[in-house]
Amino acid sequence: MGEVRPRAVVLAVIACTFFVGFGGGVVFPILPNLGTVLGISPFLVGIILSANRFVRMVANAPAGALVDRVGTRRPFIAGLLIEGVATLGYNVALASSLPEFWFLLSRVAWGLGSALVFATAYTITADVSEAASRGTSMGFVRAGITFGFPAGLVLGGVVSDLYSVAVAFALAAAFALVSGGLAFLTVPETHASDAGTSVRPWDIDTSTPALTTGLVNFGLYFSYAGVLFATLVLLLGRRGITVLGYSAQGTSGFLMAATVLAGSVFMLVGGSASDRLGARVPILLAFLGLACAGFLGLAVADSRVGLLVACLAVGAGQGGVGGPLMALLADLTPTDRMGRATGTNNVLGDVGGGLGPIVSLPAVEALGFVPVYAACAFIPLAAGVVLLAGTYRHTGELNPDVAVREASSPAADRDSSS
Template sequence: MSEGSRPVVFTVIACTFFVGFGGGVVFPILPNLEAVLGISPFLVGLILSANRFTRLFANAPSGALVDRIGTRTPFIAGLFVEGVATLGYNVAIASAAPAAWFLIARVAWGVGSALVFATAYTITADVSQAESRGTSMGLVRAGITFGFPAGLVLGGIVSDEYSIAAAFAIAAAVALVASVLAYFTVPETHVEENQAGVNPWNVDRSVPALTAGLVNFGLYFSYVGVLFATLVLFLDARSVSILGYSSQGTSGFLMGITVLAGSVFMLVGGKLSDVLGARVPILIAFLVTACGGFALLADAQSASTLTVACCLIGAGQGGVGGPLLALLADLTPPDRMGRATGTNNVLGDVGGGLGPMVSLPAVKAVGFAPVYAACAIIPAVAGLVLLVGVYSHTGSLNPQVKAESVDEVGGAD
C-alpha cells in the first residue's frame, strides 16, 4: 500500500466498520418485533430479509453507477441512506403502521448497503497497488465483519439498559458520522468524467467476475445460508452445550467464534497472497480448510469438536475473502471494477438467501450429517470453478501478481 493511498484505505475501513456496527446494533432487536409491537412472525421474517432481497436488485446497478460516475458520490450517498434508513426504525416504533415503516427502512438500508459495498471494494482496488491489494481488501472486508459483532453486543446492552429507540439512534448516528467522515476524506478514485455509455443494466459477465461470484455464491450458501440457519437446531438435536448455555446461547457463542476466526483470517489470507505474489494457492488452501470444517461438523458429537469445526469453517471463508477480491481486481480492467464487484455481490447474496430455503427442509428430510457433508463438497467445487475460470482467462493455473508502480494505480498519488 503506497503512502498516498493509505489514508483513503483506512477511511474506507473505518466507514465499513461503522456500517457493520450499525447493522449489528439493530439485529438483536428486529427479531423480537412480534413481542414488542405485535408484528406477525411472517412480517418479521420479511423485514429481516428485505435488505438482502433489495440488494439482489440493487447490487448490479450500483456497480454500473460506480463505473459511470465514480466512487465518491455513491459511497457517501450509501452511508447517508443507511443512516436515514436506521432513523426510519424510530419512526416505525411510533407509527400506527410499524410493519410498513420497518419494511421501507429495510429496503432503503439494502439500497444504501449495495452502494457502500460496490464502492468500498472499488475504491480499495483503485488506490492499492497489486502487491498489497490482498492486504487492503482483507482489511476492508474485516472492517465490516468486526463491526457487526461489536454492534450486536452494544445493541443488546443499550436496548436492555435504556430503550430500543436509543439503540436505533446510536446505529443511525454511527452511519451518519461515517458519511460525514467520507465526505471530508475520500477523494474520487475511479473515473475522471461521466462515462455515459455505462448503463444500469450493464452487468459484468466476464470470466473473472463470474468466477469470483460463483466462489462467493458457494461460500455464502454454505456458511451464511446453511451453517447459521441450522446450527441452533443441530445443537438441540445433538444435546450439545457450552458452559451450560441453551442451544440458542451455545449457537451464539459458536457463531461468534466463526465470525472472529473469519475476521482474523481475512487479514491473514490477503497478506499471504501479497507475500507469495499469487492468489490462487492461498484461495485453494482456505477452501480446503472450509471443506475440513464442514466434514468435521457432520460427525461432531462434542462441544470441543464443534468448536474446532466452527473455527475451521470461519477461517476458511474468511481467508478466501481478501485474496478473492484482490484476484478479481487483478484480472479486471479498472473501468469495469464497479460492475465486476456488483456481479460478485449479487451471486453472494443469492447464495446467502438460497441457503436457508434449501438447508432447513433438507435437514428435516435427511438429517444434519448428509447436509453438512454436502457443504463440505461445496468449497471443493468452488475451488474447481476457480481453477477453470482462472486458467481459461489467463492460460495459467497460478498467475503471478504483477508489481505496479504508484503512477499506474488510479488515485494512488
Template sequence: MSDSSSKSTERPVVYAVVASTFFVGFGGGVVFPILPNLGEVLGISAFLVGVILSANRWTRLVANGPAGVLVDRIGTRKPFVAGLAIEGLATFGYVIAIESAMPEGWFIVARVMWGIGSALVFATAYTITADVSEASSRGTSMGIVRAGITFGFPAGMVLGGIVSEVYSNVAAFVLAASFAGLASIIAYFIVPETHVESVDSSISPWDFETTLPALTVGLVNFGLYFAYIGVLFSTLVLYLEVESLTLSLEFAGYGIDYGEQGTSGLLMAVSALSGAVFTISGGKISDAAGARMPVLLAFLATSCAGFVVLTVAPSFGAVVVACALIGAGQGGVGGPLTALLADLTPEERMGRAMGTNNIFGDVGGGLGPLISLPFANAVGYDVLYALSAIVPLLAGVVLVAGIYSYTGSLSPTVEESVV
C-alpha cells in the same frame, strides 16, 4: 493513478474506508441474533423470518449492477457517502419495526433500504481500494477493507445478542443506528474521489461485467455466502435452541447465563472475528507469494472442514471450533478473491466487476435463509450442515476451471494476472 500518487494515498484512503464500513457494519450484524428468535415472540413464521433476513440481499441483487455502473460513471465518493447514510436510516427502521403493530412489514422495508445502501457501499469500498492500490499490495489492502466490514458485523452481533438481553431489542437497534450515522459523517469529511474525474454519460445503466473472470469469481462468492450467511448465520440461534447449547460464565463469584440469542451472537462474533483476522493474513500471504490461487484453495478447504466439525457436534466446544474454522475459511478467501478480480479487470470497469461479484454473493446469501430454515425444520441440522460442507469444494472446482480457462495456468502469478 500514477505509482507515486497511489503509494502516497493508498493507506490513508484505505483506513478511512475501513472506519466507515466498520461503524455501519453494526447494523448488518445486530439483526441476526435478535430476529430469528423474534419469529416466535412476534408470531412471524420461519419462512417470513427468512424473507426478512434475506430481503436486503434480494434488493442488492437488483441494485448491485446499477450501483457498479454508477461508480464507473460518476465516481466513488458520492455513492459511498449516500450508501452509508441510507444504511443508517435503515438501521433506525428496526426501531420503528419493533414498536409497530405490523413489525414484519417495517422489517422488510428496513431490510430493503439496507440492501440499497449496502449495494452502493460495497461497490464503492472495493473499487476505491482497487483504485489506490498497486498489484503487489492489493491483496493486503483488499483484506484490510474486508476485515473492517467484517469486524463491524461481529460487533453488531455481540451488540444485538448481549444488549438485547441486558436492556432491550430497541436499545440494541438505537445504538447500532447511532454508529451507522457516525459512519456517514466520517466518509463525508475524509473519503476522497478516486475513480473518475468527470461524469461519463456514455456508460449505460445496464452495462454489467460478464467476462469469465467476473463470472468465475462471482460463482465462488455465491457458494461462500450461501453457506456462511445463508446457512450458518441464519440457523445458528435455532440450532443452539434445539441442542440446548448455551454459554454460562462465572467471574468473581457472579454467574452469567446467556440465552440462545446471546450465545449465538458471541459464536457469530467468533466466526466473523476469525474471518477478519484471516482476511488480512490471506491477502498478505497472496501478495507475498505473488499468486492468489494456492491461498484461495487452502481457505476453501478450511471452510469445508468447519462444516464437517459442525456436523459431528453437538458439544459447545465443537461448535466454537466449527464457527472459527468456517469464519477463517470465509475470511481467508475474501482478500485474495477480490484482489484476483481486480488483477484481471481493467481499472475503468472495476465498478461493474464488483457489481457483478456482489450480485452472485447476494443471490447466495439471499437464497440460503429461504432454503436452510425450512430444510432444517424438515430433515434436521446435521444433514443441512453436512451438505453445506460440499459447497466450498464445488467453489474450488469452479475457481480452478475458470482461471485456467482464462489464463492457461492453474496458478497464475500476480504479474501474469494484471491487465
C-alpha cells in the same frame, strides 16, 4: 482526480465500513426468536433476513455502473447514510402493528445502501493499490467491512438480553449514521469517471474473472451468511448449548461474532499470503478446504468447544478467501470496469446469501441440522473447481503469477466485454 494517499484512503474506508457494519449484524441474533413473539412465520423471517441481499441482486449492477460513471465519493457517503436510516426502521417495526412490513422495508433500504457501499469500497481499494500489495489492501478493507458485523452480533445478543431489543437497534443506528459523517470528512474521490459517456444501469461485467469470483462468492455466502447465520440460534436451542448463562439468542451472538472475527483476521492473512507468494489460487484453495472442514465439524458437534472450533474453521475459511479473491478480480479486470466487475461479484454473492435462509430454515425443520450442514461442506469444494476452471479459461494457467497478470493486459481487455 486529485492526488490521494493510498494508506490514508484505505484506513478511512475501513473505519467507515466498520461503524456501519453494526446495523448489519444486530438483527441476526434477535429476529429469529423475535419472530415467534411478533407472530412472524419462520419463512417470513427468512425473507426479512434475506431481503437486503435480494435487493442487492438488483441494485449491485446499477451501483457498479454508477461508480464507473460518477466516481466513488458521493455513492459511498450516500450508501452509508441510507444504511443508518434503515437501521432506525427496526425500532419503528417494534412499535408498529405491522412489524413484518417495517422490518422488510428496513432490510430493503439496507440493501440499497450496502450495494453502494460495497461497490465503492472495493473500487476505491483497487484504484489506490498496486498488484504487489493488492491482496493485503483488499484483505484489510474486506476485514473492515466485516469487523463491524460481529460487533453488531454481540450488540444484538447482549444488549437485547441486558436492556432491550429497542436499545440494541438504536445503538446500531447511531453508529451507522456516524459512519456517513466520517466518510464525508475523510474519503476523497479516487475513481476517474465516465461522465462523458452513456453508461446503462444494466451494463454489468460478464467477463470470466467477474463470473468466476462471483460464483465462488455465491457458494460461500449461501453456506456461511445464508445457512449458518440463519440457523445457529436454532441449533443452540435444540442442542441446549449456552455460554456464560446467556440464552440461545445471546450465545449465538457470541459464536457468530467469533466466527466473523476469525474470518476478519484471516482475510488479512489470506491477502498478505497471496502477495508474498505472488499467486492467489493456492491460498484460495487452502481456505476453501478449511471452510469445508468447518461445516463437517458443525454437523457433528455436540458441545460448546466443538461448536466453537467448527465455527472458527468456517469463519477462517471464508475469511481467508476474501482478500485474495477480490485481489484476483482486480488483477484481471481493467481499471475503468472495476465498478461493474465488483457489482457482478456482489450480485452472485447476494444471490447465495439471500437463498440461504429461505432454503435452510425449512430444510432444518424438515430434515434436521446434520444433513443440512453436511451438504454445506461440499459447497466450498465445488467453488474450488469453479475457481480453477475460470482461472484457466481466462489466463491459460491454473496458478497465474500475480506479477505478470495486470488488469490492462490485452487478454483481460478482450474478456471484459459485457
